[in-house]
Amino acid sequence: MGTRLTTLRLLLGDQLNPEHSWFKHVDSEHLYTLIEMRQETDYVLHHAQKIISIFSGMRALAQRLEVEGHRVHYLRIGDPENTQTIEGNLKALIAKHRCIKFEYQQPDEWRLDAQLSSFCHALSIPSEMVSSEHFFTERLETAELFKTQKQWLMERFYRQMRVKHRVLIDASKKPEGGQWNFDHENRKRWSGTPPEPVDHTRRHDHSSLWAEIQAAGVSSFGEPQCNTFRWPVNREEALDDLERFISDVLPYFGEFQDAMSTQSWRMFHSLLSFALNVKMLSPQEVVAKAETAWRQQRISIATAEGFIRQILGWREYIRGVYWFRMPDYQDSNHFAHDTPLPTWFWTGKTKMQCVSKAVGQSLDHAYAHHIQRLMITGNFALLAGIDPSALHRWYLGIYIDAFEWVELPNTIGMSQFADAGLLATKPYVSSAAYIDRMGDYCKGCYYDKKLRVGERACPFNALYWDFFIRNASALSGNHRLGMVYRQIEKMDTESKTSLQSRAFTIRNDLDQI
Template sequence: MSNDLRGEQRLDPVKRAVTLTSDGTDPRATEHGMNATATPAPVHTLRLVLGDQLHRGHSWFTQVDRQVVYVLMEVRQETDYVLHHAQKILVIFAAMRDFARQLRAAGHRVRYVALDDASNRQSIGNNLSALAAHYGARRVEWQQPDEWRLDAQLQAWGAAQALEWAVVDSEHFLTARGELAALMGQRKQWLMEHFYRHMRRRWRLLLDANGAPAGGQWNFDHDNRKRWPGTPPEPADWRPQHDHSALWRTVQRSGVQSFGNPQAADLRWPLNRSEALACLEAFIATALPHFGDYEDALAAQAPRLFHSLLSFALNVKMLHPLEVVQRAEAAWRAGQAPLAAVEGFVRQIVGWREYVRGIYWAHMPGYASRNALHQHTPLPQWFWSGDTHMRCLHLAITQSLQTAHAHHIQRLMVIGNFALLSGLEPQALHRWYLGIYIDAFEWVELPNTLGMSQRADGGLIATKPYVSSAAYLQRMGDYCQGCAYDPKQKTGTRACPFNALYWDFFERHAPVLQGNPRLTLVYRQLHKMPEMQREALRAHADQLRDRLATL
């Protein structure tokens, strides 16, 4: 094995019988003039680079070895396992192509298997088998995949080979896969706050000289819940623009199905580390100072507000999480951003991001099928069009379809809130989130959706369901303005659906939820309601669930 797994058990190479491809032909690289020759120079090792492993600083790339070929591939296996947003397909493929260009420019040998390559088997394993035979490779290496399905697939593929294979760390995360499980032990509930403080101490982030939290407290969340008044203005979009029209034509010709607006001629996502670093600096300078105050705000005319939009670059590993949070901390220490804003940003990355990854690896594969509240209603068709009279959902879903992005309150407290209240199937919502968002990879999206948003894990992650009536949405922004529904009405034709669905949710799930101490006030209010009012809410909620498609 060429690299040790930080904090992980070493995975020793295994030898099995060589498996050749069925027809004996070889996948041929077609991008950037890298056509394969009939008799390539033999190599010792193939190294697979997945589409979310674009980590230029990985130790693999510190030295050039002409006996090593780096393999990147565009395959239908990855475009088709869920229905993806067109922009997600385009930007990941474009970033992979740019990464291959960088590796070649640095002197590395690269084999890029394009989507429309005639000899592309459209599966990672089949392509690896053909390429290993084509190059006469004796060894195949890959970095730990972040998704369980790919990890299992590659382990099974390696076990069937005669050649050597090895798994190395991706050198990206701040924790090992099993670290959260070891830290939490047998606790019934794995609270993020405990883990977050552990991470702050471990990485010496936002601490004073004595090791105490800067500002005298670990968490400034209560300071970060303001409604945006319209000033300061939303910063100009600092992301680079790229034209992917030619790539989009390739995707279409190849028959890949997708949804959402491709915007192929004007996509604003970084394709490489240089562009990602420029985005980081722009966020620090123009948005971080106000990020904390308005991170939970909803604004129809300012969909980005002061969010970093760095999650895509982080999740495909153009940026390292430690450099990002250290840059934010440096801005605070230099007086360029308030502590509450920086702490909230740091908590999202070294706290929540690492935490949900630990949840994922501790509980997969069974976690994906959890449905503790037994909710089974299909998603309404307007999840794919945005055509609903509920203005909050129309805005959040339309933005998602147009840009492949929404911030965490739009995802959690608008779309996820409605899904949980109305009884939508969590697995269907998971597939929708995984497909639509540019930054959604299963290791981070699945625990956020099934655990934090839909409470399908029975409360392993969240201490209470993240639901609200219309009052919260109205308080946090302008999404209720001009809506066909009245946020103050609980029943009737103009009543906001969130209201009756909210109270009915707690009524229906009382056997499971009413013992939760964080819900004492909710159930006290519910029990004080006259029975006639409760019955009216139940009846209205039933009616709403019967006509979700027309809301």
């Protein structure tokens, strides 16, 4: 009997799509490998639930492929032969199985793309990178659209995607509902009505997996919730979550997507981003189901458009920014901020109730919605002068859906304005007024939302005005900030000095606020 010809195919932890064309036919010449490794658990400190979710998803896919008849070599985090690096494990597998070729799906993170490209260059056998068959766009499609533009406006990209993919577009290529964007209708505060939808998510017991992860010496933070784990482990569970969201939750998502509440950590959000980002779900099917719900008159056009914009618009746009701007983009620091993260980013123990709730929720559930990330933790970090790369690493580690291609541009560009305005037309910062308008976080807080100075004054207020005063040379010419600087011009010297003094006190000892 001759030696079996083997092509080794690598599946990364965020490539858990059983519908990929690789799996359409069972072929004994293909050997699939999925590898749990310290390289991936340790490059930043990760939330326990994120590690558990990815590993459980990898194991479920491997088991499915084996049941379907595919050859699979799975390496667990504690296996003695696991070298804990991608190169070491792949070299060993190629040698063990005498592979004649190596194939892998296009990675979504720059570091893995560079690492695998270098690995393949040094291989003595042929190699090939294939599409992950996931996104609406190719890596550099966004860059091609904006190649002559100084600023990359998402709205222009989004409209082109709508037309190209015929999403919420009528027969004359005009937007359904008569306008492209209904964002102004999606900013309501939630007071408890309608009630939070029932959470029908199944619960998993990942105690044994968590024990394996700990035994392997993997460091993490946050609550593992391994006995009552809510995140999906396979495509079937993710599809069930999608169906329940579309039928039970999406009708209310649009109006309250920016709302914040101490009474609910999930409210009307889909919680589908993890399943999307590890490719259990495709963005095409999620968008299609939302559009169908509108065409069947189950949701409003504003709700459909607001949800679809996040996926077809923002998600694809952010990926385009990432691939065009990396690797230099990760070092962007327009304001030269260098303050370390305060300790309460790891504990949630601060007297600021809004921050305490947002961070505490993140530690408990590995999740916070976009306004909590942008206008609570991100807002505070920018106003306080926190190092954007430190904040990036925290976001990348703590959130269940955070993979660098989507998290880094959101943090560096949208949240921290560290790219000097490539993504955002202005810094997204606010005083306590916005936070109070969008939720109930200010109620019962130690700090007074109305005070600007004094020990009990909300830190966001003094930090807000100090930020614009300190950065006047860089920001005063921004046409979207004209009103802010007109207000500063009207302030007397004593008022400005008091605000800056209060801000200095806060920034000088962030751990104590």
